[in-house]
Amino acid sequence: MEETQNMESHFNDSASSDSNDCQRVDQYGFERAEDFNYESYEDFMSRHLAVVTRRSKKWTKLLQGTVKVEKNIKVKRYVRKGVPCEHRTQIWMAASGAQDQLDRNPGYYHSLLKAEHDPKIEEVIRADMHRTFPDNIQFRASSEPCLQKALFNVLLAYGYHNKDVGYCQGMNFIAGYLLIITKDEEKSFWLMDALIGKILPDYYTPTMLGLQMDQEVLGELVRMKVPAVWQVMNRHNVMWTLVVSRWFICLYVDILPVETVLRIWDCLFYEGSKILFRVALTMIRHNENLISQAQSLSEICERFKQITNGEYVEDCHTFMQKIFMEPGGLSTATITKLRKMCRNRITSA
């Protein structure tokens, strides 16, 4: 359990390999669905690659001779337009403060792995191993090396480090994505700590109060910005948790396409949790008619699943532009106020 793995060589980027007719696995190791539309994907990629290349050049220039990532308008704009894959780990680590933590606490992660662990937590984490990304070849028990081991280590260490949280189902998906991107257990651990300890409200603690609060906040925002949807939810007595809990708990992992999720996370690490509302509001608003015409509880649920698929969310670059326009203004003051109100409402219920 103590040993960590060298994950450098285990997986070669296949993104740039020539577009052979049947590229069944994406650059992150996820197998494409059987009904994956290669034609529209090729079409999208031919446009998207130009964007990516341009962004990549700009980033390389920006980062020349520096390891620091400043917080300013220019970098914010850069982040919103997407962090290139090769810089992602660095930017996430720097922007979230995870790098500082790592530098200040050398060896800490490894000491956590050597600690005596709670067998109960170990058991719960173990039960989630085979159901974390079964569609990703890096997480197959048969792959060599297998990311399941790294995933187990990160989650166990985190549970020991943050005893208020321990382990909450859903964290496996977060840690899994971090490992896919950073290919490094220790960095994944500190990024996880930045997310759970700092960026997100208490989503994963035993009361899940922060999660309940943010679901309610989204409800309030929908009431203001997309009233027709709010009304249909109200009419059929659908609680927000039923349709959006996964969105928040998994930070859109396994909900939205991989590339789109990574773009959202770029902003999440740089700007904070407000971005999660922007994403939700954009999808809901864009599909206002579809959702508000639902006739029953089950139709509402189905439609909330439907809206997380399709071209609108697959074209990550356009989608990310939309999230900053479509929902309109969303000030931090508003979010803070709504969070306070919703938290009070829940705790006094």
Added chain:
Amino acid sequence: MQVPWNFRFGIVILGDSSVGKSSLLHRYTEGTFDESRQSPLGIDFKVSNMYFDPDVVIKLLLWDTAGQERFRSICKSYMRNSVGCILMFDVSQRQTFDRVRSWQQEVLDYVKPNPMFFVLVGHKCDLAVGRQVRKSEGDALAKKLNMLAYLEVSTKENINVKETFETLTRGIYNLFQQGKIPTRGDWQGLTVGATVQKESPVTKKSACCNCG
């Protein structure tokens, strides 16, 4: 002769983490087995119609829940809208059986004053080795806790899957016919819908008729 009615039952599936709740529901509604089914992380649901007798259609709202304790607060409100519960344990994990009693108590306390009817499911009964709970123990516990039945189920081998849902639904239906389940306007657990037409057996949720 009683006029045939259309009913809607809320059914919730509960039990410890990874006893196989989502797999069971998936097998029942989709007919396939998927070993790596994810936790619903909160609550999820499916709809299924059950055809009873000649003219009775029962619409089942099937609530799938996350087993991990901290998700309980999210799932609770939907327990209130259920009349039946499939309470599951894993026959190869003794501790999941030991927790059955407290699961039931917690649910009953929570839904009070509304009723809740249970079937107990010993899951993964296909496992030839590693069984830690005997069938007789399951039978005895179900009896002791006043449950409608105990079934040994394998989602993998498709054993007793359909029977589980039918036993619970039939049991609730019979109890209702015997007048043992009162309906209330503010309770969605068991809803009496419109009479069922022979020509169109599937009726949409419709205005409530008064019992005649």
